[in-house]
Amino acid sequence: xxxxxxxxxxxxxxxxxxxxxxxxxxxxxxxxxxxxxxxxxxxxxxxxxxxxxxxxxxxxxxxxxxxxxxxxxxxxxxxxxxxxxxxxxxxxxxxxxxxxxxxxxxxxxxxxxxxxxxxxxxxxxxxxxxxxxxxxxxxxxxxxxxxxxxxxxxxxxxxxxxxxxxxxxxxxxxxxxxxxxxxxxxxxxxxxxxxxxxxxxxxxx
Amino acid sequence: xxxxxxxxxxxxxxxxxxxxxxxxxxxxxxxxxxxxxxxxxxxxxxxxxxxxxxxxxxxxxxxxxxxxxxxxxxxxxxxxxxxxxxxxxxxxxxxxxxxxxxxxxxxxxxxxxxxxxxxxxxxxxxxxxxxxxxxxxxxxxxxxxxxxxxxxxxxxxxxxxxxxxxxxxxxxxxxxxxxxxxxxxxxxxxxxxxxxxxxxxxxxx
Numbered sequence: 325x326x327x328x329x330x331x332x333x334x335x336x337x338x339x340x341x342x343x344x345x346x347x348x349x350x351x352x353x354x355x356x357x358x359x360x361x362x363x364x365x366x367x368x369x370x371x372x373x374x375x376x377x378x379x380x381x382x383x384x385x386x387x388x389x390x391x392x393x394x395x396x397x398x399x400x401x402x403x404x405x406x407x408x409x410x411x412x413x414x415x416x417x418x419x420x421x422x423x424x425x426x427x428x429x430x431x432x433x434x435x436x437x438x439x440x441x442x443x444x445x446x447x448x449x450x451x452x453x454x455x456x457x458x459x460x461x462x463x464x465x466x467x468x469x470x471x472x473x474x475x476x477x478x479x480x481x482x483x484x485x486x487x488x489x490x491x492x493x494x495x496x497x498x499x500x501x502x503x504x505x506x507x508x509x510x511x512x513x514x515x516x517x518x519x520x521x522x523x524x525x526x527x528x529x
Numbered sequence: 530x531x532x533x534x535x536x537x538x539x540x541x542x543x544x545x546x547x548x549x550x551x552x553x554x555x556x557x558x559x560x561x562x563x564x565x566x567x568x569x570x571x572x573x574x575x576x577x578x579x580x581x582x583x584x585x586x587x588x589x590x591x592x593x594x595x596x597x598x599x600x601x602x603x604x605x606x607x608x609x610x611x612x613x614x615x616x617x618x619x620x621x622x623x624x625x626x627x628x629x630x631x632x633x634x635x636x637x638x639x640x641x642x643x644x645x646x647x648x649x650x651x652x653x654x655x656x657x658x659x660x661x662x663x664x665x666x667x668x669x670x671x672x673x674x675x676x677x678x679x680x681x682x683x684x685x686x687x688x689x690x691x692x693x694x695x696x697x698x699x700x701x702x703x704x705x706x707x708x709x710x711x712x713x714x715x716x717x718x719x720x721x722x723x724x725x726x727x728x729x730x731x732x733x734x
Contacts (some may be wrong), residue, residue, distance in 0.1 A: 372671030384616060391622035392720045398615035409587060410603035417596035422578060466577030
């Protein structure tokens with residue numbers, strides 16, 4: 325299993341966490357986003373979106389972090405990352421999707437580059453990022469349960485999406501005091517070695 | 530079952546299609562986005578994100594269109610909208626997520642309003658929308674199979690996400706000639722009454 329990865333990519337970080345939680349052995353290939361290696365013919369042949377992560381396994385290429393995590397849950401059922409019970413599953417997926425659909429895509433590298441090309445300056449781009457992260461986190465805080473993790477006593481897909489977004493939030497200087505449940509869940513998750521070992525600082529080239 | 534809906538919302542349109550495909554009876558409640566009813570205390574109590582769709586069922590509220598469709602697949606298994614086989618499932622979810630995560634969230638009402646507040650003019654906002662839709666569609670075209678639908682001979686979650694995004698693409702004047710597989714899948718899906726009955730023109734208040 326080969327993960328086409330980038331240390332600071334939020335979506336790739338999620339997949340590293342999931343692989344670690346399931347104790348699945350994998351190799352990493354660094355795709356250097358700042359050098360545009362994701363737009364190389366070789367990478368586009370793996371993933372027409374030109375994104376990381378892409379997971380090569382059994383002669384196939386899987387893309388989209390949530391689809392990859394769902395696939396891992398089918399192939400390596402323990403520990404389960406998306407609950408089996410339909411209601412618990414819907415709640416966990418909804419929380420993950422607040423990040424996956426409505427927070428992270430507004431702040432990734434290609435969007436920042438587009439805004440810059442439109443003449444939006446550094447300060448306004450940072451403010452843009454902080455704004456959308458705050459919107460997502462406010463909703464997620466209201467959706468969170470009693471913890472300690474978003475998954476309750478054990479991490480689930482919502483924690484896997486939260487931790488990389490919290491990493492980004494700190495990079496952009498988002499004030500986190502308004503989200504005590506998220507801060508608690510992030511800390512509880514990062515105390516788990518599977519999360520810690522996936523951290524950008526641990527895999528930076 | 531009560532769907533908090535808005536006729537032009539892409540995410541709500543997806544859920545209408547899914548409910549129709551499964552022949553699940555539901556009632557609709559129009560949340561008038563242009564009047565900001567999605568930010569009312571009543572709606573925020575249902576969905577802290579302040580978005581549609583929200584599906585009230587069995588005393589619960591489900592949010593996030595993909596989470597809702599996954600839940601419907603568990604509760605109403607026929608016809609299946611997300612394949613059961615792990616590989617087919619990963620492929621279908623990846624296609625849906627190209628729209629769900631990387632296309633639609635960049636072009637919805639709150640983003641358009643934010644850009645306007647930043648001084649981005651009408652033409653530049655339309656160009657922004659066309660750019661991200663073209664990026665998503667180029668990837669999805671490369672990921673599409675032989676059809677006629679993205680789901681093959683029968684529609685799946687990828688078709689459910691494609692059709693509303695194609696509706697948006699036409700509204701923004703995106704040139705579609707470069708995406709023949711998507712145009713074919715969209716036409717094949719719209720020939721199915723479950724899709725046609727969910728169209729904004731059929732449910733507009």
